[in-house]
Amino acid sequence: MQLCEQVQVEMVPTDAIQKADRSPVTVADFGSQALICKAIGDAFSDDVIVAEESAQALKENASLLERVTGYVNRFCKETPHSAETVCEWIDRGSGEVGPNFWTLDPIDGTKGFLRRDQYAIALAYIVDGTVQLGVLGCPNLPYQLNDEDAERGCLFVAIRESFESTHGDSEAHGSIANALGITESPVRMDSQVKYGIVSRGEASLYIRLPNPAYPDYRECIWDHAAGLIVVEEAGGTVTDANGIPLNFLTGKRMHENRGVVATNGKLHQHVLKALAKS
CATH class of the missing domain: 3.30.540.10 (Fructose-1,6-Bisphosphatase, subunit A, domain 1)
Structure with missing residues (x-):
């Protein structure tokens, strides 16, 4: 960092x-x-x-x-x-992806980094397709998201116990929020910092759907593995848009998954139902 x-x-x-x-x-x-x-x-x-x-x-x-x-x-x-x-x-x-491996994004959100905005250093350890350890370093993230005077620099670590608008479908995200009765404006930021604010209760959900212009786009494993375990170990839930667990064994991209949905857990099934209707 x-x-x-x-x-x-x-x-x-x-x-x-x-x-x-x-x-x-x-x-x-x-x-x-x-x-x-x-x-x-x-x-x-x-x-x-x-x-x-x-x-x-x-x-x-x-x-x-x-x-x-x-x-x-x-x-x-x-x-x-x-x-x-x-x-x-x-x-x-x-x-290459195998039974046990680390996956690293040395700067997730490089465009945010260049703007001197939000970015994350994201590292995860995966065993048999399951993320067992995740670390998110977020140097520019305030201790409290809505406090401009708060100190900056947060580290999220999770161990499993035995804003780029062009990246997603903003219109679909908005319709889903309406279906769920969410009236607050969305927080737009780069990188897996989004998983961090979901994990600490400052956001209820994070949705990332493929841009309609690129329907076959699939996510890179290093862009989600560390964030996934940070949210799950805080009590939340992460799946793809169809409710399928993220598969980190299909190569550097998650070919069997479409989009990503991360929530506080309580909202997850409601979000998936709204997605199915959209």
Whole structure:
């Protein structure tokens, strides 16, 4: 989190580039992934990590790689490491989905990060398709959502015991809210921070439906795994729009699931019924 916060303060225009899918990636995305993958690799050397970023773009951009390496060394309490080593740490996240694996989004909500708005560092550990551990670091989230003077920076951790409007269907979200009698305006923000505010009771539900222009779109596992367990361990419920549990074993995208619904639990069946009628 400290690396991301520092990059946000010192960021220059060349610290962000566009990936092949036209989504942005920044020095902070790469640096965050490097440090987290290093920490997991040092503690659990045989564990598989499925992360969002690859070091390939860095290897093709010397100045960006230099910036990333500088930030990583600033926050790595060891002898300075080479750019090659930093790339190796990032690429520890190139694993594939299997029986046991970590999934990481080093910055969930990069556009929010670039606006100096909400974003999250999201990490989850999945065993046989079930999320067992989730961590959400939300550096810009106030302790109380509606208190502008509240301190910022929240960490959500859950262990299971034995705003991008173009991403979703805003019209459908509104009709569902009307069907449920919800009159409050929706809170729009980027990243899995939304799961965090549901878990602490500042929102009753979070709905994410595919944009009608892209009906076959399916969600990435790293965008939801950590948030799911944070909500569930707080007593809430998370499924897809059809009430089916999220399946994290179909690859990097949840091909068997359509959309996501996260609620405080009490509303869940009512939301699913409203979705079925919409």
